[in-house]
Amino acid sequence: MEHLGVTHHHADLGDVRLHYVTAGQGFPVVLLHGWPQSWYEWRHLIPDLAKSYRVIAPDLRGLGDSSRPANGYDKKTIGNDVWRLVHDALGISEFYLVGHDWGGPTAYAVAAAHPDAVRKLAILDVTIPGDGSPNISQGGRRWHHAFHQTLDLPEALIAGREEIYFGWFYQNYGARPLDPAEIAEYLRVYRQPGALRAGFAYYRAIPQDIADNAAIAATFKLPMPVLALGGDSAWGRRMEVVESLRRLAVNVEGGVIENCGHWMPEEQPAALLQRLLAFFG
Numbered sequence: 408m409e410h411l412g413v414t415h416h417h418a419d420l421g422d423v424r425l426h427y428v429t430a431g432q433g434f435p436v437v438l439l440h441g442w443p444q445s446w447y448e449w450r451h452l453i454p455d456l457a458k459s460y461r462v463i464a465p466d467l468r469g470l471g472d473s474s475r476p477a478n479g480y481d482k483k484t485i486g487n488d489v490w491r492l493v494h495d496a497l498g499i500s501e502f503y504l505v506g507h508d509w510g511g512p513t514a515y516a517v518a519a520a521h522p523d524a525v526r527k528l529a530i531l532d533v534t535i536p537g538d539g540s541p542n543i544s545q546g547g548r549r550w551h552h553a554f555h556q557t558l559d560l561p562e563a564l565i566a567g568r569e570e571i572y573f574g575w576f577y578q579n580y581g582a583r584p585l586d587p588a589e590i591a592e593y594l595r596v597y598r599q600p601g602a603l604r605a606g607f608a609y610y611r612a613i614p615q616d617i618a619d620n621a622a623i624a625a626t627f628k629l630p631m632p633v634l635a636l637g638g639d640s641a642w643g644r645r646m647e648v649v650e651s652l653r654r655l656a657v658n659v660e661g662g663v664i665e666n667c668g669h670w671m672p673e674e675q676p677a678a679l680l681q682r683l684l685a686f687f688g
Contacts, residue, residue, distance in 0.1 A: 411450050412457065413464075418496045422479065425492050426472035427465035431457025435499050436687070438464040439489065441508020441533070442606050443573050445471030447592050448507065451676035456683070460503075465492055467513065469605025471596050480608035481615040482509070482536075486516030490524075500524060503687055507531040507672060509609050512616060515655065519623050522630050529634040529683060531671050532644045534651035536613055537620030543613065551576075555610035562603045569598050581668035582640040589673065620655075629656035634686040638667035638674070660686070 413428035428446050430453050438449045446464040456462050466473040468485050479485070493499045504525045506514030511533035518525040536543045544552040555561055565572045573594060577585040596602060635652040637644035645663055652659045664682070667675040 412454055413462075418492050420488060420491050420496070423468050423476050423488055424474040425465050425468070425488060427463060427492065428453075429464075430454070430462045431460055433460045435493070435502035436460040436462050437489065437493055437502050437504050438462065439467065439504070439506040439510030439513050440464070440470070441506075441510045442470065442609055443576060443597055444508070444593055445596050447471075447589075448670070448672050452672055452680050452683070455680055459684075460687070463493060463497065463499075463502075465489065466596075467510065469608060470602070475599075475601035475605045480605070481612040481619065482512040482516045483520070483616075483619050485509075485513045486520060489513065489517050490521060494521075494524065501526050503527045503529075505529040505531065505683065506533070508533050508669070512536055512620070515620065515629075518629050518631065519620075519627065525631055527632050527634070527687060528629065528656075529636070529686060530648055530652055531636050531679070532638050532648060532669050534644060534647050535620055535655055537617035537622075537624065538651045539621075539624065539654045540647075540651060543617075552610055552613070555607040556613065558611070561607050565603055569594055569603075573597060577670075580642045581670040581674050582638070582643075582666050583668075583674060585670060585673060624655055631656075631658070632686070633659045633661075634682065635659055635661035636671065636679070636682060637661075637663050638669055638671055639663040639665050640668040643668050 413430045418425045440448045445466050449464050453462050468488050469475045504514045511530040515535050518528045577590050633652050633656045635648040637648040649661045664675050664678050
């Protein structure tokens, strides 16, 4: 893997050991990846963000090169991992927060629990479970959600066939396929023992996430500025992201990134960087 100007670290939080990378100096920006990816999805943005900001990009619980506990894959718990890393281990009291895919609901959990610390929040190509909409799975169109929630079966079918299964997403979920070198790095981490189970646990926690977030949304809206962006291609979320966050926050801007599917930080890094820098101000 190329150097990318990042420094690799590990933080032992007791029940989980998080791998994370850092770069740059300045006001902190925390980047949260999704499935089936790792911190590495941010590599095109980190060098430019690091010119003005202190960038922190962890591998979330169970994913990438972080440890894989048996439990704790509801997004409130994963969000608390991020908070313990950023606030307790690194001593950061205020930061900007960006979440893509499952990193988005995780970022929402952090922002809802610590609204004074998260100064600005960006959510990329994902909706928030429990936001008041009918279904994060688009009424079953996102077929893999139900498959991943099925206990044990996905692990049995996919183990040893990760390149075929994950490859379908890397090839089809964007406006363009991911590059072979990108795919190879993701396959490296998702072939590790326990990685399939941990990844699917993110989906198995959806009912808990819906209940947790609906309880928050019933009495509270996020106060900080929110940027919500969706990809405009077949598997992009388009305006769903803005619509989701407007149900949960008082100050939301955003829209779509053109010629972009789900892999926004890799498909359109320049356009995304422009939007993020303008939003951060």
